[in-house]
Amino acid sequence: MSYETRTAEFKAAIDAGGMVEAGDWMPDEYRQAALRFIEMHANSEIMGALPEREWIARAPSLRRKLSLTAKVQDEVGHGHMLYRVAEDLGKSRDAMIADLIAGKTKFHNVFHYPTVTWGDVAVIGFLIDGAALVTQKALLECSYAPYVRVLKRICAEESLHQRHGEDVVLELCAGSDAQRQMFQDAVNRWWEPIMQFFGPPSKPERDVLLHWRLKTRTNEQLRQRFFDTYVPKLWDLGISVPDPALAYDEAAGEWTWTQPNWDTFWQVVKGNGPMTETRLAWRRWMHEAHGWVREAMAESPARSAA
Amino acid sequence: MDRWEVFGKRTLDDPWTSVGAVHAPDREMALLLAKESFFRHGEGVDFAVVRLDDLHVFGRSDLLAFATDKTYRLQAGYTGMGDKRRRATAKAQAAGAVIDRPRPADKRVLNTSHRRREAADD
Numbered sequence: 001m002s003y004e005t006r007t008a009e010f011k012a013a014i015d016a017g018g019m020v021e022a023g024d025w026m027p028d029e030y031r032q033a034a035l036r037f038i039e040m041h042a043n044s045e046i047m048g049a050l051p052e053r054e055w056i057a058r059a060p061s062l063r064r065k066l067s068l069t070a071k072v073q074d075e076v077g078h079g080h081m082l083y084r085v086a087e088d089l090g091k092s093r094d095a096m097i098a099d100l101i102a103g104k105t106k107f108h109n110v111f112h113y114p115t116v117t118w119g120d121v122a123v124i125g126f127l128i129d130g131a132a133l134v135t136q137k138a139l140l141e142c143s144y145a146p147y148v149r150v151l152k153r154i155c156a157e158e159s160l161h162q163r164h165g166e167d168v169v170l171e172l173c174a175g176s177d178a179q180r181q182m183f184q185d186a187v188n189r190w191w192e193p194i195m196q197f198f199g200p201p202s203k204p205e206r207d208v209l210l211h212w213r214l215k216t217r218t219n220e221q222l223r224q225r226f227f228d229t230y231v232p233k234l235w236d237l238g239i240s241v242p243d244p245a246l247a248y249d250e251a252a253g254e255w256t257w258t259q260p261n262w263d264t265f266w267q268v269v270k271g272n273g274p275m276t277e278t279r280l281a282w283r284r285w286m287h288e289a290h291g292w293v294r295e296a297m298a299e300s301p302a303r304s305a306a
Numbered sequence: 307m308d309r310w311e312v313f314g315k316r317t318l319d320d321p322w323t324s325v326g327a328v329h330a331p332d333r334e335m336a337l338l339l340a341k342e343s344f345f346r347h348g349e350g351v352d353f354a355v356v357r358l359d360d361l362h363v364f365g366r367s368d369l370l371a372f373a374t375d376k377t378y379r380l381q382a383g384y385t386g387m388g389d390k391r392r393r394a395t396a397k398a399q400a401a402g403a404v405i406d407r408p409r410p411a412d413k414r415v416l417n418t419s420h421r422r423r424e425a426a427d428d
């Protein structure tokens with residue numbers, strides 16, 4: 001059977017709702033697209049742990065320190081599970097980590113920004129975990145079965161993060177004026193990066209991830225879902241969103257909103273964000289400092305006996 | 307004769323779930339017996355067998371239990387969200403801060419005057 005026929009059959013199977021396993025035959029384009037997508041997801045979990053890690057020691061109570069630590073541990077765990085899935089698509093974990101810390105591969109735009117106050121931690125936990133949950137839940141319907149299995153577990157943990165985030169938000173919003181203001185300022189800082197997080201409105205017919213059902217929703221559908229859930233919640237708390245155009249258009253059945261600056265977005269994901277270098281340097285340092293663990297594992301007696 | 311643990315998947319995107327065990331002299335027989343024992347009625351889309359010797363069980367439930375309060379790792383650590391939400395909204399309402407801009411019909415301003423259980427709560 002020719003490559004083209006095989007690819008056509010593969011595509012038909014996917015369109016009919018078929019799932020792909022790691023050992024199955026797949027077209028090179030599928031493998032490449034899946035690898036890049038899952039690798040970027042894994043990178044984002046690992047790098048996404050850092051902004052919150054910076055707040056563990058400064059969290060306002062012992063319980064918040066513990067819950068933040070647990071959350072950071074979950075995120076790093078997500079990274080590990082996802083690298084494992086990505087590895088089967090043909091790139092070693094070592095190579096993925098090396099590319100990440102060399103700045104050769106990408107991670108989500110929102111993790112290139114500083115966390116200035118505890119309000120930023122509230123925004124990350126509530127709105128960024130919320131945005132991630134919207135996108136990851138949609139991925140549960142994707143065609144790559146090993147990814148879906150891991151996502152089921154990740155989504156369960158993300159909904160806990162999101163709840164923890166809302167708990168922090170509600171505490172600030174029911175608190176003093178200064179606390180409310182701290183959260184409002186953080187929302188103002190983060191709104192544009194969150195709009196950018198979903199990506200620019202794209203043409204579905206030109207989206208290779210949609211073509212292979214590695215994604216099932218367009219960027220715009222996901223952003224609209226996010227508005228549905230989170231904007232009314234913010235408004236009910238008396239928290240405004242720094243977009244005067246943001247409102248639900250009853251007739252159109254969707255939200256109107258203002259496009260953010262997409263040039264900034266591309267600059268940031270290409271590695272020119274305000275915290276990109278700092279966080280990558282931190283990640284590099286940790287990678288080197290923990291090299292002895294990898295060495296010890298490689299030398300373990302169980303391994304040489306096997 | 308070896309004992310084999312049998313794992314099945316209801317759907318392809320499910321994780322492996324232990325469904326039982328068979329006795330068999332080799333892998334082929336174990337797969338056949340597993341199929342005939344556990345998957346005759348459309349129970350799933352795939353299954354696997356693992357020789358019991360190759361299954362390393364942790365077996366220390368005491369080490370999985372929480373030695374200290376770790377409820378912050380559980381959904382149960384964050385209860386009463388609906389009440390907290392209403393309290394924060396009531397505060398915003400008292401300050402005249404709630405923003406009532408056009409929103410989907412099913413996302414009305416949270417009514418704090420009486421306690422309603424909403425689908426979205428908790």
Ligand SMILES: [Fe+2]
Binds near residue numbers: 074078
């Ligand atoms: Fe995560």
Ligand SMILES: [Fe+2]
Binds near residue numbers: 075158161
């Ligand atoms: Fe998370």
